[in-house]
Amino acid sequence: MIHKEGKLFLIYTIILLLLIIILIFIFLPKKICIAISFLSLIIYSFLIFFFRNPKIKTNFSNEIKKRNFVVSPADGKILMIEKVFENEYLKKKCIKISIFISPFNVHVNRYPVSGQIIYSKYYPGKHLIAWLKKSSFKNEHTTVVIKTENKNKILLRQIAGFIARRIVCYAKEKFIVKKRDDLGFIKFGSRVDIFIPINSKILIKKGEKVIGGITDISILPK
Incomplete structure (x- = not known):
């Protein structure tokens, strides 16, 4: 689950990265383009990891005991x-x-x-x-x-x-x-x-x- 603070940021980032990748494939050699695309994927994967928001399961009876x-x-x-x-x-x-x-x-x-x-x-x-x-x-x-x-x-x-x-x-x-x-x-x-x-x-x-x-x-x- 992605935290709400990261949703818009991740949308804008993926749009920017895709635009950059499209441009480099037009103007740069294929090998460089593949390397930059791979690096972009790593960076974006880290950003998704960073904005994660794990769900926490709670037990009602334990909550009462541990008030x-x-x-x-x-x-x-x-x-x-x-x-x-x-x-x-x-x-x-x-x-x-x-x-x-x-x-x-x-x-x-x-x-x-x-x-x-x-x-x-x-x-x-x-x-x-x-x-x-x-x-x-x-x-x-x-x-x-x-x-x-x-x-x-x-x-x-x-x-x-x-x-x-x-x-x-x-x-x-x-x-x-x-x-x-x-x-x-x-x-x-x-x-x-x-x-x-x-x-x-x-x-x-x-x-x-x-x-x-x-x-x-x-x-x-x-």
Whole structure:
């Protein structure tokens, strides 16, 4: 399944590639044309792979049992797990979990919990390498805060990386959202930081690979 953020892009790209291939077959030698056509096919196949949006199957009974579980908001690798003071909105000490999304990971970002959006803001910024600590606040990013039914507040930050040049975020204040639904999309390599209550139970470790909407990363206090 292709994510909606990629559908128009893929249509425009295939039209452009076909026009280029037609022109080169008119003006260039056959061997060069075949090589360029093969390269175009590889590039287009990667773009389809990049914009993939795997469906996530959920079990209703498990959802009830795991109501306080936080799922990973993104596919990728756990860069760090640390206690920090979150000073943008929560204004208190939290556990921050950082997930690095490589160009080969699924780039859909998902809501890690169900609840109400109480804060959503976009910040323009730099495009430093995503695994640097300072990229969390210096890079282009969005910040979203979700309040769960147990009044826990979860802050999520989408961070553009060195290659990424566009962040898409669907979160709007006062919206009610469901765990695993699409939060947004970051194009071509990036990072997601999630801030959870300090007394949450952590279920993952640094260096572990996680799958967005599937891997349980923590349990919230009741």
